[in-house]
Amino acid sequence: MSDRKGLFNTSAYGGPGWSGRERTHREEIGDLWAPSGIDTEWAPLKSVLMHRPGAELDISHNDPDAVQMLAPVDLGLARAQHDAIAEAYRANGVEVHYVDPPATPSPNQMFCADLFVMTPEGAILARPASTVRAGEERLVARRLADIGVPILRTLRGDALFEGADLMWLDPESVMIGLGQRTNAEAAMQIDDLMADMEIETIPVDMPFGCMHFMGLLRIIDKDLAVCWWRRTPHATVRTLEERGYKVIWLPEGPDLELNRAMNIVTLGPRKILMCAGYDAVQKVYEDAGVECVTVDCSELVKAAGAMGCLTGVIQREAVA
């Protein structure tokens, strides 16, 4: 009897010395968990996840189309351009983490934006839509866990989701583009999670034949978005306007060029990182008061993406 009393008096059994966990999960982010999370697309960028391309790109020389690329990619040039993007981030106060796979990954691993998306409380892991990219999310999960970023949700069943299809409109709402790479089942599963955090999920249909929602909407400041005439869904533009955004439109031009010129990353309010060489579009941005930092992506774009796709955003500054 006296033994049992002794046991109850120990901290392991809730006795004196027990220290209960009182902070919420969100309150623990920043020390117990790594600083991470976003709830806007425009607040100052703090940290990103990238994959420095390696030998996996050589496969693009056999049949680029078989690995969802547009042309063979030269590894040396691609790496140099990728390093220059990372350098531009560092020069602008952004910490760059690398996926750093233990073995040669699949060819598109470098497109980290597609492989997860952040919420204020952790990541949602993608479930890429093609067999070519299936499983890339595992390497991202491994690295996020190493860094200390919570993974809130992996998708199940027949959900298909790529991170570049989700956009934060404001801290209370996200818009998900439904199309080839993200389906309604994924939107429902994401909505479940978002609803728990009192965040509204707005699904919107994308035009047939586009790759990601990221290619139809970029947000550069709390009141400034870039859209593409006759491409960006009507509902998206109306929703932005209702929320007080001014929309700037891409100028007329060849699809591929506009696509690349729009593949930007917002470094902070009205400041972006964009591919060099798209002067007409850069002028549209600058005329709207946007500062443009440029990096040459001419080799990387042969893999069918640019810095927006290459950059998995881990953290933006919190805006109260």
Ligand SMILES: NC(=O)NCCC[C@H](N)C(=O)O
């Ligand atoms: N967010 C993006 O636009 N990502 C580009 C992904 C390109 C890659 N070759 C793919 O087809 O998935």
